[in-house]
Structure formats: C-alpha cells, structure tokens
Amino acid sequence: MKLFIQGRQQTFAVLKEKITPTDETVWFHCASLGEFEQGLPIMEAIKKHYPTYKIIVSFFSPSGYEIKKNTPIADAVVYLPMDTRASARKFVALAHPTMAFFVKYEFWPNYLFQLKEHKVHTLLISGVFRENQVFFKSYGNFMRKALRCFDHIFVQNKNSEVLLKDIGITNVTVSGDTRFDRVSHQIEQDNTLKFMDEFKGDSLCVVCGSTWPEDETVLLPFINTSATIKFVIAPHKMDIGKIDAFQKKIKLPTLKYTQLKDTGATLASTSVLLVDTIGLLTKIYSYADIAYVGGAMGNEGLHNILEPATFGVPVVIGKNFDDFPEAERLQSLAGLFSIKNAEECTQILTKLAKNAAFRDKAGMIAGHFVNSNTGATHMVLNYFKDNQN
Incomplete structure (x- = not known):
C-alpha cells in the first residue's frame, strides 16, 4: 500500500521531467506485469519503426511498476493516478499522447473520456470480454459509455467480438494475443x-x-x-x-x-x-x-x-x-x-x-x-x- 500511494504522488513530476510539450508520445497503460508483456511487442515495433516517438508506460499495481520501472523500452514509467476527473485531465495534458493503448482489462472512464475530448486515438489491445462483465448488464450504461471511447478494440477471441456487437460496438478486430508474437521469437x-x-x-x-x-x-x-x-x-x-x-x-x-x-x-x-x-x-x-x-x-x-x-x-x-x-x-x-x-x-x-x-x-x-x-x-x-x- 505504501508503494501504491507514494508512487502515485510522483507521477506528474516524472512526466514533467521526462516529457516536453513538443515531444510526440505514445501511452501504454498496463495493470501489471502480465499486461506489460502483452503491450511489449507493440512498444518494440513502434520503437523500431518510429524511433522519434517517446513511449510512456503506466501501471496500476506495484508488482508491475517495481519490476519494469527501469525498462529501456520506455522513456517514462509511472503509476497511473486514481481515476478522477482532475487526475485524468492533468495526466493527459502532460502526456499529450498521439495514441493511447490500454491492455486487456483496463477500463478507466475518466481517462477514456479525457482522451476522447482531446481527440486522442485510443485502442484496447489483447482485450477479453465475458458475459458477466458490467458492460453487458442492464445497469452498465456508464461503463458502456466509457467503452465507446475506444476508437478500435482488438480482442483475443470471437466470443468477445460477438458480445461487443450485441451492445452495438462494431469497431472490433479479432487479432489474438500479442504475447504469442513475443514468445514465438524466443x-x-x-x-x-x-x-x-x-x-x-x-x-x-x-x-x-x-x-x-x-x-x-x-x-x-x-x-x-x-x-x-x-x-x-x-x-x-x-x-x-x-x-x-x-x-x-x-x-x-x-x-x-x-x-x-x-x-x-x-x-x-x-x-x-x-x-x-x-x-x-x-x-x-x-x-x-x-x-x-x-x-x-x-x-x-x-x-x-x-x-x-x-x-x-x-x-x-x-x-x-x-x-x-x-x-x-x-x-x-x-x-x-x-x-x-x-x-x-x-x-x-x-x-x-x-x-x-x-x-x-x-x-x-x-x-x-x-x-x-x-x-x-x-x-x-x-x-x-x-x-x-
């Protein structure tokens, strides 16, 4: 809990230090280490083909951050501040990403609303959806609104695509899991x-x-x-x-x-x-x-x-x-x-x-x-x- 709180207090200072207003940036948000591994093949591809872009990686959990805080693939590694309107507004302003990637299960409404307001292309990659998630419940309207902020959703399986289409979300591609690409090269x-x-x-x-x-x-x-x-x-x-x-x-x-x-x-x-x-x-x-x-x-x-x-x-x-x-x-x-x-x-x-x-x-x-x-x-x-x- 101490790392959880202290890390978030430093996020904006790190962004101000590492990212300038003129930098072109790409933001990846990962819950923890497993999601980082799913995002890593995309980070590596962007770094290879677009070396001038700065990559920002945010984590929710200390277990991911503590292990990857010095990863050479990223120009800035931070904790994601709590999902409040003020924090989301400040984070997006400092990061000013060209494109934002959320990995697998990451749905933070205030951040998604801010990205949409700033017209930032926002993607979900390696997504997985199940019938018991709030998006598919009668009371899930608020989270469905957040989900519609994604410009495109890449899912791991056909069932996820079908569930999303049932609630009117059609900007979906069944791509599979990016980790397959990473491990296949090993x-x-x-x-x-x-x-x-x-x-x-x-x-x-x-x-x-x-x-x-x-x-x-x-x-x-x-x-x-x-x-x-x-x-x-x-x-x-x-x-x-x-x-x-x-x-x-x-x-x-x-x-x-x-x-x-x-x-x-x-x-x-x-x-x-x-x-x-x-x-x-x-x-x-x-x-x-x-x-x-x-x-x-x-x-x-x-x-x-x-x-x-x-x-x-x-x-x-x-x-x-x-x-x-x-x-x-x-x-x-x-x-x-x-x-x-x-x-x-x-x-x-x-x-x-x-x-x-x-x-x-x-x-x-x-x-x-x-x-x-x-x-x-x-x-x-x-x-x-x-x-x-």
Whole structure:
C-alpha cells in the first residue's frame, strides 16, 4: 500500500521531467506485469519503426511498476493516478499522447473520456470480454459509455467480438494475443545456459516457473519421490526466507542458483535447482521436458504459459484460470493440464514423465498452438501506421 500511494504522488513530476510539450508520445497503460508483456511487442515495433516517438508506460499495481520501472523500452514509467476527473485531465495534458493503448482489462472512464475530448486515438489491445462483465448488464450504461471511447478494440477471441456487437460496438478486430508474437521469437534466440547444460545432462527435466507457496505445496510430494528427474523451481517472488524454508522441505540434493559459485557441489549431482534471481526463466524453459506454470493454485493469477509452450513443452497448471483464455484453449487441445491438488499433480506429472509418446504429443500441440496464433502485433501496428494524428 505504501508503494501504491507514494508512487502515485510522483507521477506528474516524472512526466514533467521526462516529457516536453513538443515531444510526440505514445501511452501504454498496463495493470501489471502480465499486461506489460502483452503491450511489449507493440512498444518494440513502434520503437523500431518510429524511433522519434517517446513511449510512456503506466501501471496500476506495484508488482508491475517495481519490476519494469527501469525498462529501456520506455522513456517514462509511472503509476497511473486514481481515476478522477482532475487526475485524468492533468495526466493527459502532460502526456499529450498521439495514441493511447490500454491492455486487456483496463477500463478507466475518466481517462477514456479525457482522451476522447482531446481527440486522442485510443485502442484496447489483447482485450477479453465475458458475459458477466458490467458492460453487458442492464445497469452498465456508464461503463458502456466509457467503452465507446475506444476508437478500435482488438480482442483475443470471437466470443468477445460477438458480445461487443450485441451492445452495438462494431469497431472490433479479432487479432489474438500479442504475447504469442513475443514468445514465438524466443525460439529463434540463443537460449543456451551453461549451468543448465551441466545440470540437466541427459535427465528428464521439469521446470516449475513463477511458483507461489500454493504451487510448491502440490509439487513437493512428486519432487520428493522422483530422484531420477531434474527439477528447476523458479519462484515468482524473490523472498529469501520463503525460498530457504521451501528448500528445507526438499529431500533431494538441492542448490540455489546464487550458491553455484560458493559451493563445491557439482550441478550434475544436484536434483533440484532453486532459481533465486530474475531474468533466467524464459531461457530455462528451453531445457524443459515438462513445465509447471504457477499462479493458478491460489488467486494470484496464472503466469505466462506461452513461454514454455513455444518450446514445444507440455504445461501443467493449477485450478484457477477462468480469466485466461489461452490456457482454456490449450487445455481443450490437450497441450495443457490443470490440477486441483497434490494427488492430481503427482498423477499427471508421473504420466508425462513415464509416457514419452504422451509427453511428446502434448508438447507438439503446445508448440503448434503458439506458432498458429501469431500476427496480433502486425494488425495493431498497421492500425497505428494508418491512424497517426
């Protein structure tokens, strides 16, 4: 809460410092880190094709801001002030964007009204709509008015387009999710990590990425009874106390990444590697035979399943993923498996580990799923090219 309040107090000062009245700017608003990843391919494309534009990124949550406040893609990274008429008016005046992008679920009426008043082209990208949202209720007129401020809405699926058309909104394109474009390029990069080459060797490797304590609880029984499998655990939060506590529960030889240079133990004889640093997970996924992606056992929100899927790796997740259409679609194709408890987790991981044909087929489905859903970035960039003020 302290970061939430203090960060917003600095927003206008940062904009005054970083953005001049004569700058051409593009504004991206993201709720948190996941939405930033969806906006990033568009930011990169604009930076490449229009290098004179300054990019402003705003966040609602501290978790997104604190991780990306120094991202080189943006010229100014700020918290979005609360959605009041005065704050929205001041923010839009200082940012004076040529175009504004809101990502996925971000609908802030006063900001949208101000952008429309200033005739700023405003887009929603990677949007997802569901029948239970307020826009589709009898009492949702105010939010429908805000929704109509978007000049164009790019949605992830056909169902979203149909729902919007039912309330008279037709400026909609089914583009898919921009994250598919981002992760699909990762397979073309050099993903070599020497410590992973040594650690994995010829063993089967399960990579558990962006885990929370709820995920680690259901994974632990399988880990402790699978001495022939290599495990990489990359917690979402770098909480040293919690990582150390989890390490004590693991019965197999375990090392933390930050201990690699300080210990005489070899990676080849280590069964579990705890990654207690950030920035390595995407490349580590390229070594996985099976991936577990955290966030869906609790209520934190499912993390990025597309990162392992792009490498042709079958994905296991928790039970709470209703707001993640990409997970629902991949599950329906049998490239992703959802579990409710430790017993189910052990069952599906055992099957994937022991049945190579089953594992390979699920991985092939996952890889094809990513490859066949690219193109959203190109659609949005074309719109940007055609509609600059």
